[in-house]
Amino acid sequence: MPEAAHPHGTALTDEELRTLDAHWRAANYLAAGQIYLMANPLLTEPLRPEHIKPRLLGHWGTSPGLNLVYTHLNRVIKARDLDALCIWGPGHGGPSVLANSWLEGSYSETYPDVTRDGPGMATLFRQFSFPGGVPSHVAPEVPGSIHEGGELGYSLAHAYGAAFDHPDLLVACVIGDGEAETGPLAASWHSNKFLDPVHDGAVLPILHLNGYKIANPTVLSRLPESELDALLRGYGHEPIHVTGDDPLQVHRDMARALDDALDRIALLQRTAREEDVPERPHWPMIVLRTPKGWTGPAEVDGVPVEGTWRAHQVPLPGVRENPQHLRQLEAWLKSYRPQELFDADGHPRPEVLAQVPDGDRRLGATPYANGGLLVRDLPMPALEDFAVPVDKPGATLHEPTRVLGGFLEQIMEDTTARRDFRLVGPDETASNRLQAVFEASGKAWQARILPVDEHLDRHGRVLEILSEHLCQGWLEGYLLTGRHGLFSCYEAFVHIVDSMVNQHIKWLRTARELAWRAPVASLNYLLTSHVWRQDHNGFSHQDPGFVDHVLNKSPEVVRVYLPPDANTLLSVADHALRSRDYVNVIVAGKQPCFDWLSMDQARVHCARGAGIWDWAGTENGGEPDVVLACAGDVPTQEVLAAAQLLRRHLPQLAVRVVNVVDMTRLMPHEDHPHGMTDFEYDGLFTTDKPVIFAYHGYPWLIHRLAYRRTGHPHLHVRGYKESGTTTTPFDMVVRNDLDRYRLVMDVIDRVPGLAVRAAAVRQQMADARTRHHDWIRAHGTDLPEVAEWTWSS
Numbered sequence: 001m002p003e004a005a006h007p008h009g010t011a012l013t014d015e016e017l018r019t020l021d022a023h024w025r026a027a028n029y030l031a032a033g034q035i036y037l038m039a040n041p042l043l044t045e046p047l048r049p050e051h052i053k054p055r056l057l058g059h060w061g062t063s064p065g066l067n068l069v070y071t072h073l074n075r076v077i078k079a080r081d082l083d084a085l086c087i088w089g090p091g092h093g094g095p096s097v098l099a100n101s102w103l104e105g106s107y108s109e110t111y112p113d114v115t116r117d118g119p120g121m122a123t124l125f126r127q128f129s130f131p132g133g134v135p136s137h138v139a140p141e142v143p144g145s146i147h148e149g150g151e152l153g154y155s156l157a158h159a160y161g162a163a164f165d166h167p168d169l170l171v172a173c174v175i176g177d178g179e180a181e182t183g184p185l186a187a188s189w190h191s192n193k194f195l196d197p198v199h200d201g202a203v204l205p206i207l208h209l210n211g212y213k214i215a216n217p218t219v220l221s222r223l224p225e226s227e228l229d230a231l232l233r234g235y236g237h238e239p240i241h242v243t244g245d246d247p248l249q250v251h252r253d254m255a256r257a258l259d260d261a262l263d264r265i266a267l268l269q270r271t272a273r274e275e276d277v278p279e280r281p282h283w284p285m286i287v288l289r290t291p292k293g294w295t296g297p298a299e300v301d302g303v304p305v306e307g308t309w310r311a312h313q314v315p316l317p318g319v320r321e322n323p324q325h326l327r328q329l330e331a332w333l334k335s336y337r338p339q340e341l342f343d344a345d346g347h348p349r350p351e352v353l354a355q356v357p358d359g360d361r362r363l364g365a366t367p368y369a370n371g372g373l374l375v376r377d378l379p380m381p382a383l384e385d386f387a388v389p390v391d392k393p394g395a396t397l398h399e400p401t402r403v404l405g406g407f408l409e410q411i412m413e414d415t416t417a418r419r420d421f422r423l424v425g426p427d428e429t430a431s432n433r434l435q436a437v438f439e440a441s442g443k444a445w446q447a448r449i450l451p452v453d454e455h456l457d458r459h460g461r462v463l464e465i466l467s468e469h470l471c472q473g474w475l476e477g478y479l480l481t482g483r484h485g486l487f488s489c490y491e492a493f494v495h496i497v498d499s500m501v502n503q504h505i506k507w508l509r510t511a512r513e514l515a516w517r518a519p520v521a522s523l524n525y526l527l528t529s530h531v532w533r534q535d536h537n538g539f540s541h542q543d544p545g546f547v548d549h550v551l552n553k554s555p556e557v558v559r560v561y562l563p564p565d566a567n568t569l570l571s572v573a574d575h576a577l578r579s580r581d582y583v584n585v586i587v588a589g590k591q592p593c594f595d596w597l598s599m600d601q602a603r604v605h606c607a608r609g610a611g612i613w614d615w616a617g618t619e620n621g622g623e624p625d626v627v628l629a630c631a632g633d634v635p636t637q638e639v640l641a642a643a644q645l646l647r648r649h650l651p652q653l654a655v656r657v658v659n660v661v662d663m664t665r666l667m668p669h670e671d672h673p674h675g676m677t678d679f680e681y682d683g684l685f686t687t688d689k690p691v692i693f694a695y696h697g698y699p700w701l702i703h704r705l706a707y708r709r710t711g712h713p714h715l716h717v718r719g720y721k722e723s724g725t726t727t728t729p730f731d732m733v734v735r736n737d738l739d740r741y742r743l744v745m746d747v748i749d750r751v752p753g754l755a756v757r758a759a760a761v762r763q764q765m766a767d768a769r770t771r772h773h774d775w776i777r778a779h780g781t782d783l784p785e786v787a788e789w790t791w792s793s
Contacts, residue, residue, distance in 0.1 A: 012255050019354035020071055020251050022341060023103065026352045027067035028295055029336040030099035030121070034128035035060060035314060036329060041121040042346055043338060047330040049320040056319065057129040058136045059092040061312040062176060064294040065208045066096035069174050070363065071355070072254045074104070076262055078357040083169050085368045085481070087159045089185075090176035090208065091138040091149010095128060098142060103348055104356045106143045106364030110516055118346025140510040140517060144364035146371070146480040151503055153182035154473045159203045160191040161477020162368065165419040165461070169201035169368060169481075170265070177209045177218035184469035189235040191470065193447045196459055197272035197281050199419060202265045205237070205285040210292035212309035221289070228287065238264070238282050243289040245307075250290065257286050278458070280446040297332055300325070367482075372518025374482030378421060378577055379414040381407065387599035388566050393615060394640070394791025397592040400633070401488075401528050403566040404573055404588070405436035408486065411577070412440035412461065420483040424463040424471040432488045432528045433590040437462055468496040475523065476504055484521040484577065491527040491587060492534065492543040501583060502553065508581050509554040519580035526573075527587045530696070531720050532634035532733065538726035544697035544719075547663065550585050551701065555672040560585045560663040562696055564636040565595050567602035568661060575606065587696060589633045591729075594791060596636070609662030609674060610684065615793060616643050616657035624656035626751050627685055628743065631660040632696025635719075638733055639694045640791055641740035646747060647793075649761045653751070658684060666705040678710065687711045690750035694738055695719040716746055730782040734772055741765040741772075 012020070033041060035058035040051040066088060077084045088097055101107040102124050108116045114123045127133030134141050137150040147158050159173035179185050195203065209221040220228055225241065232239045240257045244250045261284040268281040293311020298304065305315045316332070319325045341352050360366055367373045386407045388398045408423060415421040423429065423437055430438075442457025443464050449456050463474055468489060475485045504523055511517040527546060534541035550558050559582050563569040569588045576584035596613075597605055605611055617624070630639035636659060646655050660666065667675035676684070685691050687710045695702050699719035706712055723735040733739040748754045748762045755762075768783075775783050 012252055016075070016255070016355070017248060017251055019351045020075060020255070021247060022349070022352045023074070023355060024067055024071045024247070024251070025336040026103060026341040026348060027071065027096060027099045028064055029333060029338050029341065030102065030124070031063040031067060031095035032060065032296070032333060033121070033125045034058065034095040034098065036319060037125045038130070039122065039126075041125050042118055042342060043330070043333060047326055049326065052320045052326070053130065054320065056314045056317065058095055059090075059313050060095070060296055060315055061212070061292040062090040062093040062208070062210065063096040064296070065210055065288065065290050066090065066093045066174060067100065068250065068254060068290065069172070069206055069208070069288070070096065070100040072251075072258055073172055073363060074357060075255065075355040076258050077361050077363070078355060080262065081361070083361070083366070083368070084363065085146070085162055085169060085171050085366055086144070086363050087147045087155045087162070087171065087173040088138050088145070088149055089147075089152065089155030089174050089179045091147060092136065094135065094137045094139070094142070097138050097145065098124065098128065098134070101143045101364035103352065104362045104364055106362050109365070110143045116347060121342075121346050140507050140514060144362075144366060144369045146369050146477065148503055148507055151499060152176065152179035153184035153469070154476075154500060155179065156185055156188035156191060156203075156205060157470050157473020158477035158480075159205070160188070160195060161474040162481040163195060163201035163203050164422065164474070164478055165199060165483060166201040166368065166481065167199055170204060170262070171201060172204045172206060174206045174208055177207065177211070177220050178213040180207060180220050181218065184467075184473065187467045187470055188473065189237075190465070191474070192236050192283055193280065194444045194463060194465070195283075195446065196444065197269050199459055202269065202283065204261055204265065207232075207285065207287045209287065209289045210294075211307065212292050212312065214312050215309050232285065232287070236280070236282055237285040239285055239287050241287045241289070245291050245294065247295070254288070260284070261286060295335070297328060300328070369481075370517055371480045371482035372520045372580070375484070375518075375521055376418070376420065378411060378484050380574060380578060381410040381414065383407070383570050383574055383599055383603075385410070386570060387602075388595050390567065390595045390598040390601075393596045394594045396595045398566045398595055399433050399590055400563070400566040400569040400588045400593055401526070401590040402433040402436070404526070404569050405434040407570055407573065408434060409436040409440045412437050416440065419461065422461045422463055422475070422478055422483070422485045423488065424475050424485060425488040426468050426471055426493070427464050427466045428488060428490060428529070429462060429464060432526070434488060468493060469500065472497040472500045476500070479521050479523055482520070486524045486526055486577070488526040488528065490541065491530040491546065492541045494525065494527055494546045495543065495549070498546070498549050501550065505550075505553045505557050505583055508557045508583065512556060512581055522576060522579040522582040522584050524576045525583075525585045527585065528590045530587060530589060531724070532632075532696070533589055533591045533729060534724075536726065539724040542720070542724035544587070547585060547587065547697050548701050550583065551663065551705070555664070555667070557581065558583050558585070558664070559674070560587075561661055562587050562632045562663060563606070563661055564630070564633050564659060565593055565597060565602075567595065567597050567599050568606055570599070571602045571606040572661065587632065593633050594637060605659070606661050609665035610658060610660040610676070612684065613657045613659055616640055617655045618643075618647055618651070619654040619656050622654055624686065624689055625654045626747050627656045627658055627689055627691040628747070629658040629660065629685070629691055629693040630695075631663060631693075634733065635694035635696055635738060638738055638740045638743060641789060642743035642747070644791065645740060645744050645765075649744075649764070650754070650758055653747075663705070666702065668708055681709050682711065685709070685711055689714060690747070691715045692743055692746045692750065693717045694743060714750075716750060718743065718746070728776050728780070728782045730772065730786045731776055734769060739769070741768045
């Protein structure tokens with residue numbers, strides 16, 4: 001593909017060079033000042049120990065490189081009038097992003113008390129990594145950010161997620177060379193095979209090689225340039241290299257590189273959009289090599305610092321106690337010539353701001369980094385159009401996720417023109433029975449397409465790649481820039497993103513406390529192919545613990561739903577997709593499942609979150625002798641089968657059946673907004689009657705949620721206890737003592753007086769488990785009485 005001409009020029013004028021360098025020096029000064037100073041921000045008097053923070057925190061090593069990128073992005077955004085967003089992969093370089101947003105004015109607009117003058121500079125410095133201030137990392141508090149970056153590996157996935165379906169957006173992404181060693185980042189290079197040059201924006205990766213991590217060299221920085229170049233070209237990029245430590249020359253080279261990259265991007269997009277060229281674009285990227293801790297102290301106490309790992313965090317320690325270090329810090333700060341950069345009142349001088357764009361074009365003011373300003377409500381179809389008919393409980397069976405697939409197809413169809421809904425998953429959309437969505441949109445794919453392939457579409461909005469990390473990162477970037485989506489995954493393998501969802505929950509919790517951040521669409525998980533129906537794949541595919549992980553997190557943000565059938569799944573999904581600022585985890589089966597509730601009943605039950613199924617019990621308006629509780633589709637079926645056995649064998653027993661859809665309802669009201677008051681909980685579960693709880697996951701979670709309740713001593717939970725293998729579906733519940741026969745035995749063991757009166761019934765239940773054991777080993781299938789079971793009251 002021919003290169004574009006360079007209409008914006010390939011060489012800086014002397015004036016451009018002077019103003020760019022002034023801005024960069026100002027940003028470096030402000031970044032260093034935040035790490036060290038709590039007073040005397042303009043160095044109007046000699047530095048004294050009391051001007052220095054008592055605890056020196058922050059990361060200097062990456063900051064000069066980030067400042068260089070910010071400075072040069074300003075120039076091209078202003079010159080080309082671009083909509084742009086930048087993802088700061090080395091998010092621990094918080095001082096630089098704070099410094100630049102303060103310089104451009106977006107920080108003072110967001111926080112009016114941090115004015116763009118001397119007093120405001122003092123506040124900016126003091127608050128950094130200080131009690132009552134702001135974190136040392138790029139964080140939700142920082143204007144222009146959608147990426148925290150404290151945990152490395154996710155920047156490039158977030159960048160692509162932000163670019164999807166934003167055709168006019170440039171997403172620059174600074175990738176640190178330490179971050180580049182992580183697995184998620186290594187996989188993220190393949191995101192360019194999913195970026196549609198017609199409907200999506202552009203991602204410009206900037207691989208920043210400064211040579212070191214905390215204590216060790218970085219792999220990519222030690223590769224010969226030819227080998228690194230070949231690697232990146234193999235990923236499908238056209239690298240542009242910028243290398244050096246002479247500031248003025250690096251400015252010139254960086255300006256040329258950005259102009260070259262943006263001209264190539266413009267040509268690729270124009271060609272795809274006007275000529276419908278089917279070939280996959282080879283997008284440009286920049287490889288930037290500069291010293292770690294560039295422009296900082298060259299040596300400290302006789303050992304090299306600049307260009308080594310020693311510059312990673314605080315290059316001059318003990319400044320308060322060491323007069324020599326104090327003088328060295330003063331000389332370092334004065335090397336930026338702050339009197340040339342700020343006037344006597346601390347305002348940035350005009351030449352410092354000459355290349356800074358205006359208004360929403362500023363990186364700290366772009367609405368794309370505050371996606372709640374852009375998000376629109378999804379067009380939600382009527383649930384009745386997809387609900388399954390339920391004349392009586394348990395008379396029919398459906399695959400819940402297949403039913404949901406029709407609902408999602410309609411949403412995908414209704415968002416065809418506006419393109420703000422995506423379904424992501426690790427190669428499992430059809431496996432998870434959601435393939436109806438392919439009627440509305442194919443799978444995004446820019447690589448080669450063969451005649452035997454199905455549903456691949458260069459303009460598709462279903463994203464499949466066998467990397468849970470990328471699915472999560474893409475969707476986070478998509479949501480945080482103002483769109484909607486759903487992540488479907490096998491339950492056992494969603495754990496791969498445990499750390500990522502943890503970071504997203506922390507981001508949402510902090511963002512909810514910032515009045516200027518508008519609510520974004522929730523991150524919605526559909527976990528299926530779950531533990532109880534992974535009998536064919538075996539032990540490796542059996543792990544329901546993601547719910548435990550999520551429920552450890554901020555209660556303001558997390559929600560967990562276990563719908564027991566197709567209509568309750570529709571109701572829960574409808575609620576989740578309408579919600580804002582949550583992480584919603586929905587666990588539902590894809591195998592045929594009994595239909596228990598009509599759509600109207602499902603709506604009421606899901607709104608309640610937990611409730612009595614009076615048609616399944618035998619309390620008949622009186623006080624129950626025992627409560628059979630359940631959460632999850634398979635546990636619900638086993639509880640209802642147990643209730644049926646009790647009705648048949650112990651008709652005098654008053655049994656209450658309680659189904660829980662919303663797991664957070666079990667928590668105390670003061671611990672979670674959905675939690676029940678003690679009055680509600682006691683009314684539902686009683687204070688003194690045995691409660692046999694059949695739960696989808698690990699049983700101790702239920703105890704943890706309910707341990708403060710009055711009736712907790714009477715609570716007995718059955719669930720998954722790490723007993724799995726390749727076996728029959730019913731054998732899975734038997735192996736974990738969740739089966740109907742064990743539940744009846746639990747009732748007999750725990751209701752006072754039944755141990756003697758119902759001894760024969762208990763023996764029958766134990767014998768049924770023995771028959772099951774022998775039958776499956778002889779026939780390879782479940783007992784007929786189990787396989788052919790249906791509900792009848």
